[in-house]
Amino acid sequence: MGDRTLEIDRVSKRFGKVTALDSVTFDVRPGELFGFVGSNGAGKTTTMRIVLGVLAADSGEVRFDGAAVTHETRTRIGYLPEERGLYPKMKVLDQLVYLAQLHGFSANEAHRGAESWIERLGLAERRGDEVQKLSLGNQQRVQLAAALVHEPDVLVLDEPFSGLDPIAVDVMSDVLREKAATGVPVVFSSHQLDLVERLCDRVGIIRSGQIVACDSVSGLTAGAASRITVLAPDAPAGWAAHLPGVRVLSENGDGTLVELAPDIDDQTVLAAALATGPVREFTRHHPSLTELFRSAVTGEAAS
Ligand SMILES: Nc1ncnc2c1ncn2[C@@H]1O[C@H](COP(=O)(O)OP(=O)(O)OP(=O)(O)O)[C@@H](O)[C@H]1O
Numbered sequence: 001m002g003d004r005t006l007e008i009d010r011v012s013k014r015f016g017k018v019t020a021l022d023s024v025t026f027d028v029r030p031g032e033l034f035g036f037v038g039s040n041g042a043g044k045t046t047t048m049r050i051v052l053g054v055l056a057a058d059s060g061e062v063r064f065d066g067a068a069v070t071h072e073t074r075t076r077i078g079y080l081p082e083e084r085g086l087y088p089k090m091k092v093l094d095q096l097v098y099l100a101q102l103h104g105f106s107a108n109e110a111h112r113g114a115e116s117w118i119e120r121l122g123l124a125e126r127r128g129d130e131v132q133k134l135s136l137g138n139q140q141r142v143q144l145a146a147a148l149v150h151e152p153d154v155l156v157l158d159e160p161f162s163g164l165d166p167i168a169v170d171v172m173s174d175v176l177r178e179k180a181a182t183g184v185p186v187v188f189s190s191h192q193l194d195l196v197e198r199l200c201d202r203v204g205i206i207r208s209g210q211i212v213a214c215d216s217v218s219g220l221t222a223g224a225a226s227r228i229t230v231l232a233p234d235a236p237a238g239w240a241a242h243l244p245g246v247r248v249l250s251e252n253g254d255g256t257l258v259e260l261a262p263d264i265d266d267q268t269v270l271a272a273a274l275a276t277g278p279v280r281e282f283t284r285h286h287p288s289l290t291e292l293f294r295s296a297v298t299g300e301a302a303s
Pocket residue numbers: 015018019020038039040041042043044045046047
């Protein structure tokens with residue numbers, strides 16, 4: 001694939017007896033925001049470190065734009081590491097200029113880039129402050145600026161939203177969307193699944209070092225069980241109990257809550273309800289990403 005896709009291809013990694021990654025495979029396409037989610041210790045950081053070459057894989061390959069990522073081409077990746085990586089005593093502007101120059105920018109270009117990201121990320125009043133004197137959220141903004149200041153072709157961000165206030169979350173989200181809109185593949189890990197659901201084009205779920213789901217949120221949802229609330233006031237108790245592929249979760253004056261197996265047509269439930277008399281409510285609830293995530297990491301059906 002020579003089209004600015006980031007490909008993680010059957011990457012495996014062991015630490016002693018621990019299999020951290022077991023043939024992890026997914027791709028992040030140009031212009032795509034890809035959410036990488038999984039429980040603590042599932043393998044997200046290890047995957048990202050391998051993409052960046054901070055760690056070597058035992059087997060498998062990472063490619064960008066059709067070619068294996070090398071030490072040289074890694075400079076095209078913007079990385080926000082989980083452990084953060086700023087020089088605490090360096091001032092915000094100096095730090096960003098320095099990092100841009102490390103990536104080959106001239107002093108002028110580096111200053112222009114640094115100033116523009118400082119402005120964009122709301123750090124103008126902090127530009128002369130030492131990083132260690134900033135609040136955690138502002139340090140995170142500087143860290144994002146550091147990942148962006150060399151105008152990378154790929155963005156790999158390890159929990160960029162952790163510790164941010166809602167305004168900073170909005171700024172971060174806008175910047176990631178903008179970068180993706182320019183054709184940059186953007187992958188980020190997060191435990192904030194509502195945010196991932198809102199932002200991402202596709203989501204990969206990793207469990208114990210294996211990718212267990214990878215699709216758009218709607219694609220993941222479509223394959224999962226869904227629930228329906230049916231309000232049929234004249235229906236006798238137990239009216240839905242024997243419908244194939246249907247599980248009754250509750251039944252009371254507010255209606256009957258049923259869960260459908262993924263391949264069951266909801267119209268059969270509607271027809272059965274109508275056969276009992278009028279149907280006043282028929283509401284389908286698709287599982288949220290949080291519910292899908294729970295089912296993917298526990299192996300139980302999503303609800
Ligand atoms: N340097 C290391 N030495 C030994 N084991 C490691 C090392 N780094 C990671 N691991 C192990 O590899 C597994 C995957 O860890 P990783 O940090 O990639 O998970 P994660 O999904 O990023 O978790 P979190 O959400 O908690 O950040 C865990 O079992 C972890 O203990």
